[in-house]
Amino acid sequence: MKSGAVTHLSAKDFEGARMGMWLFLFTEVLLFGGLFLLYSVYRSEHVAEFHIASRELSKGFGLANTLILLTSSLTMALSIHAISTRRKKLASLFLITTILLGSLFLVNKYFEWSAKFAHGIYPNSPELVKHEGGVVLFYGLYYAMAGLHGLHVLAGVCVLIVMLFFLLKDIVNPEDYVKLENAGLYWHLVDIIWIFLFPLFYLIS
Amino acid sequence: MAGNTSAKTYVYVWTALVFLTFITVRVAGVDLGGISILVALGIASTKAFLVALYFMHLKYESRVFRIMTGVVLVTLAVIIGFTFFDTALR
Numbered sequence: 347m348k349s350g351a352v353t354h355l356s357a358k359d360f361e362g363a364r365m366g367m368w369l370f371l372f373t374e375v376l377l378f379g380g381l382f383l384l385y386s387v388y389r390s391e392h393v394a395e396f397h398i399a400s401r402e403l404s405k406g407f408g409l410a411n412t413l414i415l416l417t418s419s420l421t422m423a424l425s426i427h428a429i430s431t432r433r434k435k436l437a438s439l440f441l442i443t444t445i446l447l448g449s450l451f452l453v454n455k456y457f458e459w460s461a462k463f464a465h466g467i468y469p470n471s472p473e474l475v476k477h478e479g480g481v482v483l484f485y486g487l488y489y490a491m492a493g494l495h496g497l498h499v500l501a502g503v504c505v506l507i508v509m510l511f512f513l514l515k516d517i518v519n520p521e522d523y524v525k526l527e528n529a530g531l532y533w534h535l536v537d538i539i540w541i542f543l544f545p546l547f548y549l550i551s
Numbered sequence: 552m553a554g555n556t557s558a559k560t561y562v563y564v565w566t567a568l569v570f571l572t573f574i575t576v577r578v579a580g581v582d583l584g585g586i587s588i589l590v591a592l593g594i595a596s597t598k599a600f601l602v603a604l605y606f607m608h609l610k611y612e613s614r615v616f617r618i619m620t621g622v623v624l625v626t627l628a629v630i631i632g633f634t635f636f637d638t639a640l641r
């Protein structure tokens with residue numbers, strides 16, 4: 347949907363709208379990038395301890411959450427594709443599926459972290475501070491980065507619920523669905539961040 | 552805008568992403584020593600590129616979008632990479 351076309355009735359600049367979203371996403375990349383910077387330096391200084399600490403994380407939960415987010419990105423893209431081909435009902439169904447998958451990610455997180463807390467592994471816990479510095483750093487980074495990411499997932503789910511409302515009310519429609527595209531861009535970025543978090547925290551061999 | 556990509560393409564990309572995820576898990580079990588992290592990051596970057604190019608439509612946007620993204624990625628690489636000029640030599 348490009349602006350400036352003679353046949354276009356709307357004065358809106360869709361490409362500009364998407365570019366604005368990309369600019370915001372770049373700030374998010376630098377936000378998480380800063381945390382990945384911390385991770386890379388601390389890991390290089392505590393290689394063995396990061397390996398040991400990583401063993402306590404559940405690969406099962408990590409893998410499940412990875413597959414959940416990857417699939418949610420697919421349903422997000424399919425939702426936008428559906429509205430662009432004038433299939434509002436299909437778009438709504440895919441969007442609802444995306445919201446449910448995002449929520450499932452958060453439910454998984456709840457169970458995963460509840461188990462961790464029950465074992466006494468949380469920032470500054472008496473159990474955790476008994477370990478070597480590298481292990482403490484690993485879990486500090488893990489909770490900070492996965493936690494910040496989880497907050498982003500939560501915010502994303504809220505945004506997608508608003509988008510669903512817009513879609514049902516035809517505020518997002520086949521002539522103008524750039525809001526949905528932009529929400530999708532945010533959602534895909536959240537997926538990309540997890541794509542890096544998963545191997546770096548859960549799969550250190 | 553989204554009409555450029557077919558639903559089939561999206562499903563193919565998703566299949567590749569799931570496949571690469573299982574590869575990542577498999578490779579993690581193999582002791583490759585120093586290059587393990589490079590392999591893990593390499594696979595993760597490939598997945599990220601697939602999401603960005605296809606799901607985020609970067610492949611079909613104007614070139615300026617790809618240039619901007621490239622600049623940001625190079626910036627991040629410099630931020631992380633150049634830090635090691637300091638920390639690795641302390």
